[in-house]
Amino acid sequence: MCRIAGLYDPESTDLKAVLLRMRDAMQRGGPDDAGMYLSPDLPFGLAHRRLSVIDLSEAGRQPMCHDARPLVITFNGEIYNYQDLRKAFMAAGEPFRTATDTEVILRGYARLGVDILPRLRGMFAFAIWDEEQRELLLARDRMGIKPLYYGMQGCRFFFASELKAFRKAGFPLTVSQQAATAFLQAGSIPAPLTLYEEVQALPPGHYVRVHWREGRPVVEPPVCWWRFTDLLSSASVKSNGPGSVGGYTPEVRDAVRRALIDTLQAHLVADVEVGAFLSGGIDSTAIVSLLRQMGVSDIRTVSVVFPGHELDESHYARLAADRFGVRHEEVVVTANDILNEWEDIFQVMDQPTIDGLNVYVVSQAARRAGLKVVLSGLGGDELFGGYPSFRWVPRLRRWQSSRWLPLVMQLAAAKTKMVDRRRRLQAFVQQRRDPLAAYRLVRGLFTDAELQPWLSRGSSLPTANAYGGPTEADSCDDGYAERVLTPLQYVSYLETTHYMRNQLLRDADVFSMAHGLELRVPFVDHELYAAVLPHLDAAYRPGYPKRLLVEAVGMLPMAIVERRKQGFTFPLADWIRQEPMRSRIAEGLHRLSSTLGLQVDRLSLSESHWSRTWALYVLSRFME
Incomplete structure (x- = not known):
């Protein structure tokens, strides 16, 4: 497991120094070794920070060059079936210089092109540069276990495993107001959105090609090579x-x-x-x-x-x-x-x-x-039905077609003391024709109706859709999943492609x-x-x-x-009510009020779920 980065910048006076800053901003994710490749013909380079897990020798150093083709790879992840693939390629006459899974990907791509992707079992995000064709390939694993971000600014093209690489490089970045809104809706930012307008996340199960024409990078639209419904015919x-x-x-x-x-x-x-x-x-x-x-x-x-x-x-x-x-x-x-x-x-x-x-x-x-x-x-919860959503989403979707829905939701709202829960129930009734309304009721933080009154005059915070639409987590499926999956399979699809991909897997990667x-x-x-x-x-x-x-x-x-399901959760609900954490969070909410005009200048945990208060504080840290 590692960290990767790449940069093309014809206007840079010291591309190597900028690439070094990008690479070493992610040093904690790759403390064992570091490497860099600079193109002899273009102001382009690849960088790598290594966490040595397979083939601990220097032979595993990256970026890694093919010995017979003008191909260079920088790779983050693990390929669990690399030994079987290596044997198959060797039987076909392919020589190997290392015992790494990195070389398996590199030689597999040289032989098969992007057709190597479906043969890989594991977690991965990698870039392969073809020096002769002047073409870059970025690819990401099926489930989105390993992250990969990329962007363009004028003639500058860049990519990395973490957004902090771009911040450390000094690139001008603008906080995406659409992403901020989506975060408040869902508790995470859905791919392909990122915190910055200039950067997007490569969706899971996708690859993207970048060509150089007349000295300018041309980024093709991402191509889907795997989708959730491929799991089943x-x-x-x-x-x-x-x-x-x-x-x-x-x-x-x-x-x-x-x-x-x-x-x-x-x-x-x-x-x-x-x-x-x-x-x-x-x-x-x-x-x-x-x-x-x-x-x-x-x-x-x-x-x-x-x-x-x-x-x-x-x-x-x-x-x-x-x-x-x-x-x-x-x-x-x-x-x-x-x-x-x-x-x-x-x-x-x-x-x-x-x-x-x-x-x-x-x-x-x-x-x-x-x-x-x-x-x-x-x-495990997403696959085997461990969340309450597996019980509630199918039931709520059946209720959506009932004429008694408004009355049922009104009675449910009357029984809860939580203001946020009442508002989500009201939003569910209003969005009853939306197939994702039930999932939004179970998983959502703030509703569109809640966010709108918070906007002060002149605020630029727009409406976003964290569940579906242009930020659909699994854009390959585009509604197909709902039509062909059973009710519980569809919940598994939603939990996998939204909550797990956008929040759990991303957090698991960056914090570990x-x-x-x-x-x-x-x-x-x-x-x-x-x-x-x-x-x-x-x-x-x-x-x-x-x-x-x-x-x-x-x-x-x-x-x-037989124990009651709890989840791997911290007692933040109690901690943020107590000093000194309470005062620290209140200060953050006050700053957020000043920055965005959101009316969140008072901490009211008695009327709202703790996760909403925490979300507002987290957002305040990134809006400073």
Whole structure:
């Protein structure tokens, strides 16, 4: 896992120095090595910061040049099937100089072009430069595990793994008001939007080509090479097979178990020790249980402890650690600990998000414990139906067509004391013909109607749509998913392509890499998704969380299986009500009021969910 960057700038008087600033702004994500490639013919260069995980020798240094073709690659990620691909290419006569997955991509591209992309299993974002053709390819993995941003300013073209590379380079950047609005709607900025108007995120499962014509870069529109609905053929999407009524067959359970073991085996590929996060929830416990069943004898795990707080899961984490005999480490976290890391957290954050503090802290602990790679249970809820949205979104979508909807929502609104919840219920009634209205009700922060009154005269904050429209998270599908997927598969699609991609995966990457830690997500694997999705509706039971996962894994402590779902969450709701964090947040809201004209100059936690207050404070940090 690494950090990458690239720059073309015909007006720069010292391109190498600017590229160095871009590269080293991301040094924490690649502390082991660094490299650079400068074109002999153009004011263009590639840069790389390395976190050594596979082939730790200097042979793995990047950017890496092809020995027989004018091709250069800078790569961030891990290709879990690189050894199989390497053997296949060698059998076809392809020579190899290293034992890296980087060289597999490079030689695969030389042989197959972009057709190498569907053959890659893993997480990746890379750039390949063809010196002879003067063409640059940027590509990103299916699920969006690894980030990649790019932009144009006049004749200058640039890309990097983090936005801070562009800030450090001194490029003039304008905060996108559309992105700010979308953040307030959803708690994260949906791709392809970014914090800056001049920069966009390459969508997951896409590649983009850049050509040079008459000394000027020409950026082609992104091309979709994979989409969520590719997981299932149109003939099999709606069919759960024999035994689908009232459950699934033992054959299905066994097939899912094999797929789980397969993805774990793939994610263990490394030349360094691989540990795991262990929160005491079903997902992380399932990973540790399977590792033990697979014969992995020495497992190190890390968890976060909130002493005396109801969100403290240490009892369950210890239960799992004792059951499976792992070497378990705990890190105690208090509000003061977060305050001590406050400025660094926002420096690392890169762009606004309401999540990620948990990943920052537990990643810091894992790295201090000597781990370079950890497995995370991220993605288990999206795939196996663990969120309340799997229960509520299909139900709400059925209600959308009922003439009794306004009355039902009016009664529901009357029963809640939370102002924000009442407003979301009202918005749901008004947007009843919108297929995403139900998901927006469950996941949204601020409604359009709430944002509009906040705008003072002269404010430029526009209306944005964080769920669908021009910022559709999975633009390849363009409404196709809703038509062909079952109700629960569609919720999985929404949670995967919106919440997981735009928030969880982005936060997992930026906050773990800030500590030089590679975070791997074995549940976020397209082959595992393909094994599970056809059976999601048959397996789902509201009172039996993630039934298919639990039964496929087996050997899970019942105290963990039957416990109330909690999620890996910090007690921010309490902390931001207490001093000194409360005053710090109030100051940020006052600054935001002055900057944007938003009427948020008073902290009113009693009338609003804490995540809304936190979102406003986070936005204030990026609007300074």
